[in-house]
Amino acid sequence: MTLPGVTLFPQTPLPLHIFEPRYRRMLAAVLRSHRMFVVAMQKPGCASETPAAVAGLGFVRVCVTHADGTSHLVLQGHARVELTELVRQEPFPVSRIRRLRAPACDSVTIDALMAKVRDLVTERIQLGFSSSTAGARKLAAKIKQAQALLTVPEIIGCLEKLNNPDQVADLVSSALLTRAAQTLFVMRPGMKPITSLRHIVVPLEGSPSSSEAMRLTDEVFCRPGREIVVVHVSTADTPDEPGSLPAPRMVDQEQYEWSSWHEEFTMRFATCPEGGKHRTVVRVGDPLKVIINESKRLSADLIVMAWGGVFTKGHSAVVRGILEDAPCPLLLVPVPGHA
Secondary structure (H helix, E strand, O other): OOOOOOOOOOOEEEEEOOOOOOHHHHHHHHHOOEEEEEEEEOOOOOOOOOOOOOEEEEEEEEEEEEEEEEEEEEEEEEEEEEEEEEEOOOEEEEEEEEEEEOOOOHHHHHHHHHHHHHHHHHHHHHHOOOOHHHHHHHHHHHHHHHHHHOOOHHHHHHHOOOOOHHHHHHHHHHOOOOOOOEEEOOOOOOOOOOOOOOEEEEEEEOOOOOOOHHHHHHHHHHHHHOOEEEEEEEEOOOOOOOOOOOOOOOOOOOOHHHHHHHHHHHHHHHHOOOOOEEEEEEEOOOOHHHHHHHHOOOOEEEEEEEEEEOOOOOHHHHHHHHHOOOOOOEEEOOOOOOO
């Protein structure tokens, strides 16, 4: 089953209303056999139904079928899987799957990260929850209900009893990361902490989508005395999004084409409305290596990047690599209509 904006985490329940004829047939087949099926998120940016490669396999815990043929059920997350091959589309989609298991990691590092997660959960509960959307209001109500029964130490004590780090990550993510299209601030262990914001690096590939990072940077961070460096990496692959402005292939030659492009790029992306200092750096090479090297060379305090909400091929593969190797914290800005 492919659903927009839905993730089935292992160990977590997902209530579903089954009404489409194809999924009604799927549910009937499932209930006659193993009571299991896969829920995949709709791949961002795709007009037609395209499931994400990584999905959740769940077990139908309870199901109520109504007189009109529709059903309400609760699907219990069982495992994270990869969709490897589409077998058929009719009468309902069927794919081969491969179970995904987390790689072995250093236990000391995992213990430290789990302790940090518990600290963050404690802080999040104490800060309260936004009620700006129906989903947020529902989540806030559930948390308040839980807090009426349990104190914060008791809630954290329940997490401490879970020894499986995958289970902790899945439960916390399903409860707290309710909107994938939010701006995410990521600070990996080993990154230098933010003590000031003097140098901000904004990688731009020259597409309207990636410029969303520059829009937020200008709106939130642009101040006199603060340097914002736009990093553009020229590669053989040019963005095919309408309105894109990739650099000319010959960026090492002072010629009309290059000068004209630089002027246009600066006008679109590097003009600061608040009097801050903007400049554009253009390099040739591997985007991941260039962005990491420039961030180190500039002693960047923060990297601001646009992303589509998933860690798959293309631009998000660069985002994933920067998450692993960046010398400073990273701010991920969702692209409207993609995340």
